[in-house]
Amino acid sequence: MNKNFSWFNLTSITLGFAFLYIPILLLVIFSFNESKLVTVWAGFSTKWYSSLLENQALKDAAWVTIRVGLVSATVSTVLGTLAAITLVRMGRFPGRTLFSGMIFAPLVMPEVIIGLSLLLLFVAMGFDRGFWTITLAHITFTMCYAAVVVQARLQDFDKSVEEAAMDLGATPVNTFFQVTLPIIAPSVISAWLLSFTLSLDDLVISSFATGPGATTLPMKIYSQVRLGVTPEINAISTILIGIVTIGLLLAAYVTKRQTERSERERRKAFGATG
Amino acid sequence: MSAKANGLGRWYVIAAPYLWLLIFFLIPFFIVFKLSLSDVATAIPPYIPTFSWSEGIGKFISQLDFENYTFIFGDPLYVNAYLSSLKIAAISTVLTLLVAYPMAYGMARAPRAWQPTLMMLVILPFWTSFLIRIYAWIAILKPEGFLTMFLMKLGIISEPLQIMNTTTAVYIGIVYSYLPFMILPLYASLEKINPALLEAAQDLGSRPWRAFWQITFPLSLPGVFAGCLLVFIPAVGEFVIPDLLGGSDTLMIGKTLWNEFFNNRDWPLASAVAVILLLVLTIPIVLFQRQQQNERESGR
Numbered sequence: 001m002n003k004n005f006s007w008f009n010l011t012s013i014t015l016g017f018a019f020l021y022i023p024i025l026l027l028v029i030f031s032f033n034e035s036k037l038v039t040v041w042a043g044f045s046t047k048w049y050s051s052l053l054e055n056q057a058l059k060d061a062a063w064v065t066i067r068v069g070l071v072s073a074t075v076s077t078v079l080g081t082l083a084a085i086t087l088v089r090m091g092r093f094p095g096r097t098l099f100s101g102m103i104f105a106p107l108v109m110p111e112v113i114i115g116l117s118l119l120l121l122f123v124a125m126g127f128d129r130g131f132w133t134i135t136l137a138h139i140t141f142t143m144c145y146a147a148v149v150v151q152a153r154l155q156d157f158d159k160s161v162e163e164a165a166m167d168l169g170a171t172p173v174n175t176f177f178q179v180t181l182p183i184i185a186p187s188v189i190s191a192w193l194l195s196f197t198l199s200l201d202d203l204v205i206s207s208f209a210t211g212p213g214a215t216t217l218p219m220k221i222y223s224q225v226r227l228g229v230t231p232e233i234n235a236i237s238t239i240l241i242g243i244v245t246i247g248l249l250l251a252a253y254v255t256k257r258q259t260e261r262s263e264r265e266r267r268k269a270f271g272a273t274g
Numbered sequence: 275m276s277a278k279a280n281g282l283g284r285w286y287v288i289a290a291p292y293l294w295l296l297i298f299f300l301i302p303f304f305i306v307f308k309l310s311l312s313d314v315a316t317a318i319p320p321y322i323p324t325f326s327w328s329e330g331i332g333k334f335i336s337q338l339d340f341e342n343y344t345f346i347f348g349d350p351l352y353v354n355a356y357l358s359s360l361k362i363a364a365i366s367t368v369l370t371l372l373v374a375y376p377m378a379y380g381m382a383r384a385p386r387a388w389q390p391t392l393m394m395l396v397i398l399p400f401w402t403s404f405l406i407r408i409y410a411w412i413a414i415l416k417p418e419g420f421l422t423m424f425l426m427k428l429g430i431i432s433e434p435l436q437i438m439n440t441t442t443a444v445y446i447g448i449v450y451s452y453l454p455f456m457i458l459p460l461y462a463s464l465e466k467i468n469p470a471l472l473e474a475a476q477d478l479g480s481r482p483w484r485a486f487w488q489i490t491f492p493l494s495l496p497g498v499f500a501g502c503l504l505v506f507i508p509a510v511g512e513f514v515i516p517d518l519l520g521g522s523d524t525l526m527i528g529k530t531l532w533n534e535f536f537n538n539r540d541w542p543l544a545s546a547v548a549v550i551l552l553l554v555l556t557i558p559i560v561l562f563q564r565q566q567q568n569e570r571e572s573g574r
Contacts, residue, residue, distance in 0.1 A: 009380035013392065016377035020399050020453065023410035026420060030413070038413050039420055083291035090288060099288075102295040104566050105559055108504060110511020112528045113548050116535060117302030120545070124305055140298040143291065172283055194401070201403045204513055208535075218405050225409050225518060229416075237406040244401050252394060 024241065031234035038229050048235040058220060058236065064131065065200055065217040072138035073196035079139065080146025080191055081184075087147065088154040106144040114141055115208030122209065129211025137209040138199040145198060146191035153187035154180075183262070186255040193251050197244055303552070310545035311339050321541050342546035351525075352547070356554060358525040362441065362516075363509035366448035370456045370505050371498065373449055378460035378497075379490075382467075393461070400454040408447055408518050415443050415519070439521035447515040452508070456501035463497030464490070496565070503562040507555055527551055 005013070031049075035042035052058060083103055090096075106114060118137045119129075127133055161183070165175045181188070203218040210219070217236075224233055312321045346352040381392045399407065414420045417434040425431045437443050467490060475485040513528035520526070527547065535544040 005384060009383050012376035013380040017395060023414060027410040079291045079294055082287050086288045099292055101563055102299050104563050108507040108562055110508055110528055112511050112513050112531045113552060116544060116548050117306045120305045120309055121302040197401050203405050221405055229412050241402050248401055
C-alpha cells in the first residue's frame with residue numbers, strides 16, 4: 001500500500017469531503033448570524049440559541065424525542081443482538097429465510113410504506129396513538145440496523161472461544177454474558193448509538209405512527225422548514241449535530257481503547273501459555 | 275450459544291426478534307393489502323372495512339373490490355408518478371455512483387494510517403439528521419442562496435440560478451444524502467483487491483487506465499451492485515427530498531402516497547399506492563437480500 005496520497009486520490013477525496021461537509025458547515029456558521037437572513041453575514045450572535053430556550057413547544061418536542069429515543073434504542077439493541085445471534089450462530093431452522101428477509105428488507109424499504117403499514121396495524125389493534133406507538137415503530141425499524149451492526153462483529157470473532165467455555169462446563173447463558181457479550185460489547189454500544197440517532201432523526205415513520213399529543217423534534221422542524229429557512233432552525237440543527245458528533249467521537253474513543261486492551265490481554269494470555 | 279447447545283433456550287433467543295418482526299413488520303403488510311380493497315368513508319378511521327372474520331371467507335371474496343387499483347391505473351397522474359420516481363431514482367443512483375467511486379477509490383488507496391479517519395468522516399454525516407442535511411441545501415440552492423452568490427462573485431453567472439424547486443435540486447439532494455450508502459460498500463470491495471494484481475498487470479506492460487478497467491473495476495462490481503441497490507430502492511419511495519427541494523412538477527410516488535394519506539385522507543387509496551410500490555420494488559429488494567446473503571456466506 002502506498003505511503004502517500006497520489007494527486008488524483010487526494011483531489012477526489014478532498015472534493016468529495018467538501019461536498020459532504022460544506023452544506024453542514026454553512027448551516028452551523030449561520031446559526032450564529034446576527035441577522036435574520038441565513039445567507040448574509042451580519043456579525044456574531046448567540047441570540048437564536050437563547051430564543052430557542054424560550055420556545056416551550058420546541059422543548060416539549062425535544063423531550064418527547066429523547067424519551068422515545070432512549071426507550072426504543074434500548075429495546076431495539078436487545079432485540080437486534082438476539083436477531084444477530086440467530087442469524088450467525090443458530091444454523092438452519094425452519095423459517096430462517098423469512099427471518100433474514102425481515103431483517104434486511106426494512107433497511108431499504110421506503111419509509112412511507114413502513115409508516116403507513118404500522119399506522120394501519122395500530123388502528124386495527126385499537127391502540128391509542130402517541131408516545132408508545134412512535135416508540136414501537138422506532139424499535140421495529142432500528143432493530144434491523146442494530147442486528148446488522150452486531151452481526152458483523154459476531155461473524156468476525158472466533159467461535160472456538162465460546163465452545164471452550166462450554167466444554168469447561170459453562171451454561172449457554174453464562175457463556176453469553178461472560179465470553180460473548182464482552183467481546184461483542186463495542187458493536188452492541190454502536191448498535192445502541194445508531195438506533196438512538198436513527199430514532200432521533202426519523203420524520204416519516206413518526207408522522208404516520210403518532211396521534212394528537214405527541215410531536216417529535218423532526219416533526220416540529222419539518223413544519224417550520226416548510227414555512228421557510230430561519231436562523232432558529234439553524235441553531236437547533238447545530239445543537240443536534242453537536243450532540244451526535246460528540247457521541248460518535250466518544251464511541252470511537254471507547255471502542256479504540258477496548259480493542260487495544262483486549263489485544264494486550266490476548267497477547268499476555270498467549271504469552272503465558274506458549 | 276453454539277447451534278447444538280440446548281433446545282429450549284435456543285428457541286427463546288430466536289422467538290423474541292422473530293415474533294416482533296412478524297407482528298410489526300410482516301402482518302401490517304397484509305393489513306395494508308386488505309385496506310387497499312376497501313372503500314373510503316368520512317369516519318374515524320376513514321374507511322369501510324371490506325372483510326371481518328365473523329362473516330367468513332366466502333363473503334370476503336364476493337366483496338373484493340379492486341376499485342382503487344383500477345382507479346390508479348386509469349389515472350395518468352399515478353402512473354406517471356411511478357414512472358417518474360423510477361426514473362429519478364435511476365438517474366440519481368448513477369450520479370451517486372459517479373461521485374462515490376473516485377472517493378471510495380481514493381480512500382482504498384490512501385495510506386493505511388489514514389483509512390479509519392476517512393471512514394469515520396464518511397459515516398459522520400450519515401449519523402446527522404437526514405432532515406437537517408436536506409434543510410442545509412435550501413439555503414444553498416435558493417435563488418438568493420450561497421451558490422448564486424458565489425458564482426455571481428466569480429462572474430460566472432449574472433442571473434440568479436433557478437435550481438431550487440426543480441428536479442435538479444432533487445437529484446442533488448438524493449446524491450448528497452445517499453452518498454455514504456454508496457461509498458461504504460464500494461470501499462469495502464475496493465479495499466479487498468490485492469495490489470499485487472495491479473503490479474503484475476503493470477509489470478506486464480498494461481497501462482494504468484487499462485489495468486483499472488480490466489482488473490479493479492470488475493473486482494469492485496459486488497460493491498457497485500450493493501451500493502446501487504442501497505441507493506435506488508429507498509430513493510424510489512423518497513418523500514422528504516422531493517417535498518422540500520422539488521417543485522410542483524417533480525412527481526414522486528412517496529409524495530403522492532403522503533398527500534393521499536394526510537391531505538385527502540383517503541387511506542384505502544394510499545394503501546393501494548403502497549401495495550403497487552411494494553410490488554414494483556420486489557425484484558430489487560429480492561436482489562438485495564440475495565446479495566446480503568452471499569456476503570454473509572462468503573464472510574464466514
